Amino acid sequence: MESFLIAIVALLILCLSGPVSADRDLTGGIVRMPSEASRFFHGGDADEGSYDDGAQGTRWAILIAGSNGYWNYRHQSDVCHAYQLLRKGGLKEENIIVFMYDDIAFNRENPRPGIIINSPDGDDVYKGVPKDYTGEDVTVNNFFAAILGNKTALTGGSGKVVDSGPNDHIFIYYTDHGGPGVLGMPTSPYIYAKDLNEVLKKKHASGTYKSLVFYLEACESGSIFEGLLPEGLNIYATTASNAEESSWGTYCPGEYPSPPPEYETCLGDLYSVAWMEDSDIHNLRTENLHQQYELVKKRTADENSFYGSHVMQYGDTKLSKNSLFVYMGTNPANDNFTFVDENSLSLRPHSKAVNQRDADLIHFWDKFRKAPEGSPRKVEAQKQVMEAISHRTHIDESVKILGKLLFGLEKGPEVLNAVRPTGQALVDDWDCLKTLVRTFETHCGSLSEYGMKHMRSFANICNAGIQIEQMVEASAQACPSIPAGPWSSLSKGFSA
Numbered sequence: 001m002e003s004f005l006i007a008i009v010a011l012l013i014l015c016l017s018g019p020v021s022a023d024r025d026l027t028g029g030i031v032r033m034p035s036e037a038s039r040f041f042h043g044g045d046a047d048e049g050s051y052d053d054g055a056q057g058t059r060w061a062i063l064i065a066g067s068n069g070y071w072n073y074r075h076q077s078d079v080c081h082a083y084q085l086l087r088k089g090g091l092k093e094e095n096i097i098v099f100m101y102d103d104i105a106f107n108r109e110n111p112r113p114g115i116i117i118n119s120p121d122g123d124d125v126y127k128g129v130p131k132d133y134t135g136e137d138v139t140v141n142n143f144f145a146a147i148l149g150n151k152t153a154l155t156g157g158s159g160k161v162v163d164s165g166p167n168d169h170i171f172i173y174y175t176d177h178g179g180p181g182v183l184g185m186p187t188s189p190y191i192y193a194k195d196l197n198e199v200l201k202k203k204h205a206s207g208t209y210k211s212l213v214f215y216l217e218a219c220e221s222g223s224i225f226e227g228l229l230p231e232g233l234n235i236y237a238t239t240a241s242n243a244e245e246s247s248w249g250t251y252c253p254g255e256y257p258s259p260p261p262e263y264e265t266c267l268g269d270l271y272s273v274a275w276m277e278d279s280d281i282h283n284l285r286t287e288n289l290h291q292q293y294e295l296v297k298k299r300t301a302d303e304n305s306f307y308g309s310h311v312m313q314y315g316d317t318k319l320s321k322n323s324l325f326v327y328m329g330t331n332p333a334n335d336n337f338t339f340v341d342e343n344s345l346s347l348r349p350h351s352k353a354v355n356q357r358d359a360d361l362i363h364f365w366d367k368f369r370k371a372p373e374g375s376p377r378k379v380e381a382q383k384q385v386m387e388a389i390s391h392r393t394h395i396d397e398s399v400k401i402l403g404k405l406l407f408g409l410e411k412g413p414e415v416l417n418a419v420r421p422t423g424q425a426l427v428d429d430w431d432c433l434k435t436l437v438r439t440f441e442t443h444c445g446s447l448s449e450y451g452m453k454h455m456r457s458f459a460n461i462c463n464a465g466i467q468i469e470q471m472v473e474a475s476a477q478a479c480p481s482i483p484a485g486p487w488s489s490l491s492k493g494f495s496a
């Protein structure tokens with residue numbers, strides 16, 4: 001049985017990572033740049049005239065982990081780490097708004113109850129993290145209300161919002177699963193790129209910030225801003241990946257460096273730990289956003305290996321000559337540790353990584369492997385692996401059939417997989433995209449974390465002008481019923 005499972009998991013991981021690695025061409029140096037970056041500003045010199053030391057205004061931050069479940073340990077761990085970093089930098093608790101489901105620290109799977117770590121030898125990052133929005137209060141609606149500073153729009157939670165003024169600086173950091181044009185949430189619905197960009201535009205129109213920096217980790221995270229975030233909003237964003245590739249978890253069981261042996265889950269994400277471990281050790285007055293972007297990009301790409309992703313930048317790239325101090329403050333203990341490119345790069349050995357979308361399997365598999373023979377735990381882990389795999393197969397197959405029903409055997413896959421040119425948004429009609437997702441889920445069950453990868457297929461169906469009636473018919477044909485597995489359940493609602 002064990003070798004059978006190994007084969008299945010190995011096969012699956014191979015299948016999944018195959019296309020990802022084929023899409024990438026790191027060694028050839030072909031990195032797709034967003035149109036916004038074409039007028040790239042070669043900042044980097046903190047002595048230049050318009051250097052903004054953030055002397056005026058308040059620093060605000062929103063930290064948000066979009067997942068729940070112990071197999072997603074790393075996202076909430078990233079967010080807790082970011083909180084500690086900002087507090088050490090001098091931000092006040094009242095100015096940092098934390099969204100996290102909060103089911104990790106006291107999860108029965110956590111080997112160190114009440115403690116969360118973000119690297120193999122890391123300290124507890126959970127202590128003192130405020131519970132602003134936890135559990136079912138981690139919603140898109142509350143996230144948007146917090147950005148806009150609109151208390152009356154909140155449901156539940158601590159009531160903390162970004163109550164900012166025109167001289168203030170805002171830092172938003174999100175980490176989780178995603179897909180083309182979408183970011184996951186532990187509740188439904190998910191975050192759609194169009195809506196997020198509308199909220200950012202609205203925030204800008206309200207004149208309640210001087211500049212805003214958005215760090216985003218998720219699969220296909222480039223698609224959230226690609227062709228959607230205009231210049232001129234005083235917003236600078238970087239993303240863990242471009243619009244068509246996965247992002248990566250790190251400090252995973254069986255990889256190097258691996259978590260302590262009692263941990264059966266990844267502890268962090270590659271892009272996320274790259275920026276945080278850099279910010280942790282430097283005097284942030286001496287390092288600017290551009291320097292950090294370059295460094296994080298190098299560490300996240302991890303050339304000469306099949307994993308890693310292309311870190312991207314969007315929006316007002318000229319803002320990237322601002323020092324990190326403007327957004328993150330700086331830890332006085334680092335005052336003598338000036339940022340020096342070369343030294344910083346060699347600080348950490350290249351770490352191995354796991355595709356975001358395989359991290360759940362890694363967890364279930366490691367749990368299975370370590371559980372005693374014949375124990376209920378082993379049976380449970382085996383069931384979890386099987387359920388996750390069968391959900392993936394169901395979703396992948398259903399989408400494939402859908403494409404063939406709508407466009408024919410040959411053209412189906414071609415239409416579904418088409419990628420629009422750089423600089424163009426994923427889809428023109430976002431309402432169509434949401435309607436199609438709901439239609440699909442009505443007949444085929446929840447897309448769930450894994451299924452978000454197919455968002456481009458739904459977008460392309462919209463772009464091809466398919467009518468809703470055709471989609472209803474094809475979905476009903478592709479999925480005669482919703483599978484019974486927990487991943488397919490619509491109990492949490494539609495993802496759109």
Ligand SMILES: *[C@@H]1O[C@H](CO)[C@@H](O)[C@H](O)[C@H]1NC(C)=O
Nearest residue numbers: 145148149150151152153154
């Ligand atoms: C705040 O949210 C409420 C409820 O959604 C809405 O009616 C109101 O217009 C919003 N206020 C602003 C200033 O956007």
Ligand SMILES: *[C@@H]1O[C@H](CO)[C@@H](O)[C@H](O)[C@H]1NC(C)=O
Nearest residue numbers: 283331332333334335336337
């Ligand atoms: C930085 O270096 C100066 C001069 O050597 C020293 O006085 C100071 O204590 C150091 N600061 C920190 C935070 O280590």
